[in-house]
Amino acid sequence: MKKIPLPVIYRLSYVFDLLNKLEEGGVERVSSTELGEYLGQTAHTIRKDIHFLGIAGTAGTKYDIVGLKKLIAGHLGFSTPKKSCIVGLGKLGSALLDYTMAIPQDIFRIVAGFDSNINRLETIETSIELFPAYRIEETVKRMQIELALITVPPQQAQEAADRCCSGGVAGLLNFTPTVVRPKNPGVFVRSVDITGEFRICAALAFTNRLTTE
Amino acid sequence: MKKIPLPVIYRLSYVFDLLNKLEEGGVERVSSTELGEYLGQTAHTIRKDIHFLGIAGTAGTKYDIVGLKKLIAGHLGFSTPKKSCIVGLGKLGSALLDYTMAIPQDIFRIVAGFDSNINRLETIETSIELFPAYRIEETVKRMQIELALITVPPQQAQEAADRCCSGGVAGLLNFTPTVVRPKNPGVFVRSVDITGEFRICAALAFTNRLTTE
Numbered sequence: 271m272k273k274i275p276l277p278v279i280y281r282l283s284y285v286f287d288l289l290n291k292l293e294e295g296g297v298e299r300v301s302s303t304e305l306g307e308y309l310g311q312t313a314h315t316i317r318k319d320i321h322f323l324g325i326a327g328t329a330g331t332k333y334d335i336v337g338l339k340k341l342i343a344g345h346l347g348f349s350t351p352k353k354s355c356i357v358g359l360g361k362l363g364s365a366l367l368d369y370t371m372a373i374p375q376d377i378f379r380i381v382a383g384f385d386s387n388i389n390r391l392e393t394i395e396t397s398i399e400l401f402p403a404y405r406i407e408e409t410v411k412r413m414q415i416e417l418a419l420i421t422v423p424p425q426q427a428q429e430a431a432d433r434c435c436s437g438g439v440a441g442l443l444n445f446t447p448t449v450v451r452p453k454n455p456g457v458f459v460r461s462v463d464i465t466g467e468f469r470i471c472a473a474l475a476f477t478n479r480l481t482t483e
Numbered sequence: 484m485k486k487i488p489l490p491v492i493y494r495l496s497y498v499f500d501l502l503n504k505l506e507e508g509g510v511e512r513v514s515s516t517e518l519g520e521y522l523g524q525t526a527h528t529i530r531k532d533i534h535f536l537g538i539a540g541t542a543g544t545k546y547d548i549v550g551l552k553k554l555i556a557g558h559l560g561f562s563t564p565k566k567s568c569i570v571g572l573g574k575l576g577s578a579l580l581d582y583t584m585a586i587p588q589d590i591f592r593i594v595a596g597f598d599s600n601i602n603r604l605e606t607i608e609t610s611i612e613l614f615p616a617y618r619i620e621e622t623v624k625r626m627q628i629e630l631a632l633i634t635v636p637p638q639q640a641q642e643a644a645d646r647c648c649s650g651g652v653a654g655l656l657n658f659t660p661t662v663v664r665p666k667n668p669g670v671f672v673r674s675v676d677i678t679g680e681f682r683i684c685a686a687l688a689f690t691n692r693l694t695t696e
Contacts, residue, residue, distance in 0.1 A: 274690060283682045287660060291637075310662055347689025348682075361585040365578035366677075372574040373678065377685045416688045424504075440688035443680060447500060449523055458687050462680050464579075465586065467656060467673060469496045469561075472590045474671050475629045475653035476560025477487055 278319045279346065284309055285316070286342045289335050299332040351379040353415045357406065357430045358422030359385040359394055362445055362464065366421060367396060378417060382409055386426070403430070410437025417441050424448040431459075491532045492559065497522055498529070499555045502548050512545040561590055566628045568595040570619065570643045571635030572607055575658055575677065579634060580609060591630060595622055599639070616643070623650025630654050637661040644672075 274282075288308055292300055302313040302320070309316070317327045323341045327333065343349045356363050356370075363383070370380050385391055386403040394400060401409050410418070410433075418434040420427055420442055427446040434442060435453035444450045444461040452459055487495075501521055505513055515526040515533070522529070530540045536554045540546065556562045569576050569583075576596070583593050598604055599616040607613060614622050623631070623646075631647040633640055633655055640659040647655060648666035657663045657674040665672055 346686035365582040369578040472565045473559035
């Protein structure tokens with residue numbers, strides 16, 4: 271299959287989400303212009319993205335929502351949920367675990383959690399399996415886990431990532447403020463730094479006031 | 484005060500975090516090269532950023548950590564925590580509330596929570612004040628809240644943002660997958676789409692396998 275560029279994957283995964291919502295609202299067909307407006311993109315970009323899936327569209331084409339969803343799901347692998355794990359069950363890890371267990375698990379599903387603190391593992395109430403951190407590699411391999419959410423303290427992030435890579439994950443979602451590098455070249459890393467965002471917002475709120483008052 | 488460009492604010496807020504960690508580790512002085520290495524930036528960029536604070540440095544300059552922290556805190560307003568609120572106390576909102584209450588509240592502090600579902604407000608256990616959503620504007624004004632975390636369902640995001648803007652917030656941190664536009668031009672918006680990140684990771688895990696196997 272032809273390799274789809276990263277920005278296209280990014281936009282198509284948002285198109286998929288949008289199609290879900292339109293379908294829930296009873297809409298059956300949608301144009302590239304309408305999709306583009308919602309996503310802040312031009313209709314042309316959206317048509318080019320959809321062209322990667324093998325559908326040629328011209329300005330004014332209305333896509334069938336059910337058909338387009340199926341096509342995107344096939345190309346991006348949304349038909350079967352990806353098995354995922356959370357590494358680090360401190361404050362952020364526990365919050366994310368609660369959150370992910372509460373939303374639809376149709377695209378990814380948390381199946382295991384890890385923490386280096388065994389006492390902590392005993393106090394967490396959850397329906398997923400929990401393991402001490404030294405068992406990451408073996409468990410990821412055995413359960414065929416594809417994605418790992420890294421929510422350990424920053425100084426442990428690289429080691430946690432290395433263990434997940436050794437176990438064979440395809441990707442890491444790094445929630446720590448540290449740069450994490452994949453041990454194997456085929457593994458991707460995406461970073462979401464929530465506390466960093468809070469800090470930047472605080473700085474912007476302050477500097478904004480200075481320049482607008 | 485001279486306006487500091489957004490990317491500089493961004494990097495300096497990371498430098499601040501890094502200086503905190505170095506200080507905790509007992510380090511007293513640090514060079515632009517060392518700072519740049521940690522942040523994935525050149526030493527030259529870091530020196531230019533610090534120059535915005537009024538310190539001219541040349542290659543090899545070692546900055547005094549305590550002094551540099553104080554300077555950044557002064558320019559970015561990190562000396563007093565920014566009063567913040569969470570709008571939307573569903574799954575993600577509750578998870579973020581628990582998380583933010585558990586970390587140091589030195590840079591921002593959650594002081595109020597809002598939800599349109601009054602029954603839900605009664606079931607949440609927290610030390611902050613909770614209010615129904617129709618009281619956002621009045622409460623933001625009265626408590627002088629500067630930042631709002633938007634964690635409502637996507638279709639309610641713009642209205643929630645509008646109410647916070649009317650109350651006088653300086654900035655919005657949008658955790659919904661929707662584009663939110665500030666009602667007043669002086670208000671900034673930053674977006675963090677956690678579920679979108681999960682979806683993109685699932686897509687990358689799938690397409691990665693296709694191209695690397």
